[in-house]
Amino acid sequence: MYAQSRHITKARTMRTAFSQNLRFLCAEAPSIAQICREIGLNRQQFNRYLSGAGLPSAHNLRRIARHFDVGEADLFTDPDHFAAARHPTTAPKLPAPLLHIGTGFADQARPLRRFLGTYHGYFCTPTWPGQVLRSLIHLKEVDGYVVSHTFERAHASDGSIRQRSTYLGLVAERGGRLCLTERPRNSVGALSETILMPEHPHQISYLQGLVVGVSAGANRRPFSTRTVWVRLEEKRTAREALADVGALPKDSPRLDPKVRRLLGDEVPLSVTLDAYPPS
Known part of the structure; x- marks a missing residue:
């Protein structure tokens, strides 16, 4: 009985972490519908992932991870750690020859x-x-x-x-x-x-x-x-x-x-x- 309870709790925790991390990744996209089209997933099923009502199959998990360019296991990590890893507080240092040009393309998501x-x-x-x-x-x-x-x-x-x-x-x-x-x-x-x-x-x-x-x-x-x-x-x-x-x-x-x-x-x-x- 105890083992079953732990299994249920672990599954619930995985769904919660996955849904929060997925919502984080989707926040900057123009629309959820566009993401579903690009990945090739049903909108109704994708909404279940976003709400934490279900987890994707291994096949769909791989498609989602590839679309967002993240590791499959990373999607189940602690949401705070996941967000910090995606948006580090200190920007990586560019090589000197790229500094002038490269920084010109940074932080363009909001104005565009x-x-x-x-x-x-x-x-x-x-x-x-x-x-x-x-x-x-x-x-x-x-x-x-x-x-x-x-x-x-x-x-x-x-x-x-x-x-x-x-x-x-x-x-x-x-x-x-x-x-x-x-x-x-x-x-x-x-x-x-x-x-x-x-x-x-x-x-x-x-x-x-x-x-x-x-x-x-x-x-x-x-x-x-x-x-x-x-x-x-x-x-x-x-x-x-x-x-x-x-x-x-x-x-x-x-x-x-x-x-x-x-x-x-x-x-x-x-x-x-x-x-x-x-x-």
């Missing part, structure tokens, strides 16, 4: 909270002349930083080009503008820079600006061009949004007319070796 979420990004690139590349961008908060995940997927009908790129980046707000620096997930490839601004101060459905990057073609041409981000509705799943990624003709009916207007007829400004005289 209204921009967190998922977008389709549109821009023209020398890799796809006469077309508009539609990418998928997700902005989320991680330890006070705003982190970007960008996915580009496109292929030519003749098979000559097959583009599959994933980028990770950091976002900061400066002077009412969103400044994004990204690098490819692999070790090859150049950094890209994007500066965005809302169309109106209180409207964030459309963000427009400029991007500077390097084309995905064999010649790896640096270029700059206009870009437009369109915020996606929360009810859209990540899989649905990723299915729409690709290269579209500029006159495609699948292209938002407002995006076409904001991009204009401007051809990307690019640099080639021909632009330099022989030495």
Whole structure:
């Protein structure tokens, strides 16, 4: 009887710790619905975890831990210790070369909270002349930083080009503008820079600006061009949004007319070796 009572008490303690730690992790997210979509969990079941009414299966526990980038066992630790470990009172010291740049991206979750979420990004690139590349961008908060995940997927009908790129980046707000620096997930490839601004101060459905990057073609041409981000509705799943990624003709009916207007007829400004005289 005593052993059974201890087992019940331990299970209750685990549920309480897990629910408090999970609520802590969810506090900075735009919505619980978005978290459920990203992890691929049922909202009703996730609410049971949040309330302490139940614990996830081993499979779901692993999915939750991977999403929040924490250890599975850590989710059951004392909530005070868990919170302190996630947000230490003393910030880690950056190496001197990174100090000036790195601190510029710290503590950006609060000023950029209204921009967190998922977008389709549109821009023209020398890799796809006469077309508009539609990418998928997700902005989320991680330890006070705003982190970007960008996915580009496109292929030519003749098979000559097959583009599959994933980028990770950091976002900061400066002077009412969103400044994004990204690098490819692999070790090859150049950094890209994007500066965005809302169309109106209180409207964030459309963000427009400029991007500077390097084309995905064999010649790896640096270029700059206009870009437009369109915020996606929360009810859209990540899989649905990723299915729409690709290269579209500029006159495609699948292209938002407002995006076409904001991009204009401007051809990307690019640099080639021909632009330099022989030495």
